[in-house]
Amino acid sequence: MQNMTNGISDRGAHMKVIKTEAEYRSALEEIEKLIGLDPTPGTTEADTAELLTTLVQAYEAKHFPIGLPDAVTAIRFRMEQQNLSQNDLIPYLGTRSRASEILAGKRPLSLSMIRALHYGLGIPASVLLQKPSASQKEQDIDWKKFPVKEMIKRGWIQATSINQDNIREVLRDFFGQITPSPAMANVYLKKDHVRSHRPVDYYALAAWSTRILICAKDLPGLARYQPGVINLDFLRTVARLSRSTDGPLLARDFLLQHGIAVVIEEHLPKTYIDGAALMAPSGQPVIGLTLRRDRIDNFWFVLIHELIHIWRHVLSPSSVFFDDFDEEGNTDRQEKEADELAREALIPRRVWERSHARVLRSPDAAKLLADELNVHPAIVAGRMRWEAKNYKILNQMIGLGQVKCLFLERSIA
Structure with a gap:
């Protein structure tokens, strides 16, 4: 344990901006190791994890502009997937009130919580490390460009009629089967x-991709x-x-x-x-x-x-x-x-x-x-x-x- 800690500390002293995919992968691996150590806030290890996370997020903002789903979205998705209640999160987050605050976006995840959720529920650490996003850029989506008629024909959407008044909500429901927002639409656009x-018709590609994930x-x-x-x-x-x-x-x-x-x-x-x-x-x-x-x-x-x-x-x-x-x-x-x-x-x-x-x-x-x-x-x-x-x-x-x-x-x- 001491050797790992020293190695990570040495890395922290020489950290620099992440420029390549290999450096990105390496940084994620080191964050995983630090999460496993469950460092006390204020220690060298905790500061190194925080700095590495900032560097990773900067790299992702540049190379993955839409970003990952935020931590709360990922937790809620896993709860729905495994039919978990808020009480089921207590072993990972400590108390019911703390779980409520986190799900409401009023409290950040600590490294110990991230470690528990990562190992206990299998949520990727890179997702849990994300900061909540203020917007999913919904305003950039032109809902009329999706191939809605074909989606209805294939049974992807259960709707008898689509018009300008309801198309947005119908498609939000479709994409919401993967995330409770239009995040998936933006990723595949x-x-x-x-x-x-x-x-390529990127709106059709976004619809097809989401259908694949829904079936999966x-x-x-x-x-x-x-x-x-x-x-x-x-x-x-x-x-x-x-x-x-x-x-x-x-x-x-x-x-x-x-x-x-x-x-x-x-x-x-x-x-x-x-x-x-x-x-x-x-x-x-x-x-x-x-x-x-x-x-x-x-x-x-x-x-x-x-x-x-x-x-x-x-x-x-x-x-x-x-x-x-x-x-x-x-x-x-x-x-x-x-x-x-x-x-x-x-x-x-x-x-x-x-x-x-x-x-x-x-x-x-x-x-x-x-x-x-x-x-x-x-x-x-x-x-x-x-x-x-x-x-x-x-x-x-x-x-x-x-x-x-x-x-x-x-x-x-």
Whole structure:
């Protein structure tokens, strides 16, 4: 304990403005350690935690302009999610009156409270450290631009008629299923991390994203996510499930058991999205898939790609990645990393370089490599098509029309 304390104290003496994602991650880890120490106010450790928190918030204000949901919003969300009463917060906050003051925004959380809520209720520390926001920038939302008719048609909104007088309240109720404010709408109206070369309807994207999170929070059997569970071995375990004819369903269930929700929802017009990586305000990672390209090879690459975003890039509910895989050029560093790691997870480069599939481009070569890796031949065929930049070859091997039907059959059953 003394060594950790000294290390943190030394770090505090040399703290500077956070400029990179690596520094941001490191600062969050140190805050986590300090929360675990439960330092007394006024000590070096407590002052270091306060200063680090200020630096983290400054970084988030610059890179995540909408910000995270505030602590009170996160606590209320967890209470609703777990059907908790105010009395249930007493073990974490001390007394009923103190819980009441905190929920009313009249009292700040102490480090000991943050520690108790973080470990006891699983609320991310980065969320609990947020200061209450005065406004969620609701005035910036043009409610008429949401695809309300399509949302009603799909059953996302239960309303018989929408007009200028009630559209705002109807949509607030829709977004309020995730947070008790239009915060989710604002987060997804951002234009960050949308991989597409076509003009995107961001209002439609905000609606689709929120629908994904609404469906995710109601999934039965969703385990609590343990950060650090995803690595290359984990991804390769997921990829080997492709060998089964029910592989996409097995992958969804496997990820559910590891706290990662996978939701299938057709994309809305003018969004062009194949997949997305998101985090609910509760800290639950969520993957949204549209199955826009109903092919086995596409399903597995998109799924693994989004898992890598969850692993490496989704740091908070305001870190969101939307992917249109028709776009291959001009992608940013994080997209390039996810592409490279997805290819490595599905077919390691050392194996690819020595395989016949790299040069022969034949069905037999694809099957041979798939057998060696214990993955579906469509995955190898997809890689062969991509490497050759020729999407007319091996059409019979990519599993066209063989994914959507699996999920439809399961939903009917």
